[in-house]
Amino acid sequence: MTPVTMSTTPRIAPRDTPMARGQWQAIVIYDSGSPAGDVAALERRHLDAGLSGLGYHFVIGNGQGMEDGQVAVGFRWERQLPGAHANASMCAPWPLRAHETPLSANDLNRKSVAICLVGNGERRAFTDQQTRQLLNLVRALQAELGIGAHGVFFGQELAPSAGGLGESGQLQPGTFRAQLLP
Template identity: 30%
Template sequence: MSNQPRVAKVLAALLVSMTAGAMVLMALGDNPPSAGVFSLSSYYLHHLDSVEKAIRSRTSQSTGHWGRIEIYYSGTKAGNIEQLASLGGLASAEDINCHFVICNGLGGGDGQIQSTEKWQRQWSIISGRTWYGSSQTIRICVIADGKTAIPTDSQKQRTQVLVQELRRKFGIQTDSVYYPSNWL
């Protein structure tokens, strides 16, 4: 029972600190403190477009057209739509064979979602020597190789938000979403 004075002191200190914190917040009212240097929310608000904006397209979107989502690695350590097209020997960025690219800070903002021309026109991906998927598959390319260049926390978070929004908008089931085998 010799711990009772210590417990009382800890509880009193907790009560005082919580009261002081509440008073500071009430004094600030509708003027919250400015975001710190590493504020994730201010980074998203000022540097990254919303997922809803990335999902918009110039062509009408039909809920029955899309039924699967596949996330895959670019196989590169850096890049964006234009750089991936160039590395792939494509004539232009319009020819890239995915719907979205999620950048890692090396070629685009960390977590930046770039929608491709195929998404803007609501076109299916073309089957080729490296992919034989369905015409109902939305493909998301994450800039990483999955070995030495793994996805950043921002890329993972933005991918999750993008997938959730696509699933909600097009009625895609959870078991129809495919991630790379070493997705963390």
């Protein structure tokens, strides 16, 4: 499926099937770990790793392979399919609801929307346009799916040894969550 570019008002309604609102309980934000890339390159990497295509639901470009701030909608979102982004060592750092256990890796793949920022946050800050589009997209998903800020995670929070998204800069989990819907 051809990626779709979003404006500042993100299109989050899937094109191929009705939105499965009850399925989605969290949002997980990753980086690609590479300075440049696009959906095709990420999909090749995921296919080479044995996945059935792009593991993320959305990809946001940095001007190096995709337009800066371009938001591509992946086939998993269009078809409301589970992601393929959390590995076996990952789990949510806290429960999403009282009296529940934190989401396991399997649950994260089945119940969370995965967003990937092209770039490597440990080496270079994400662009202003990327972070603006990320915030717009996450807020739109929150509003549509009823996901609170406590249900938005960064990949490194799920597996702290994994790194990613940078140790400094504008994408600190607490600072980012403070800008989200409650």
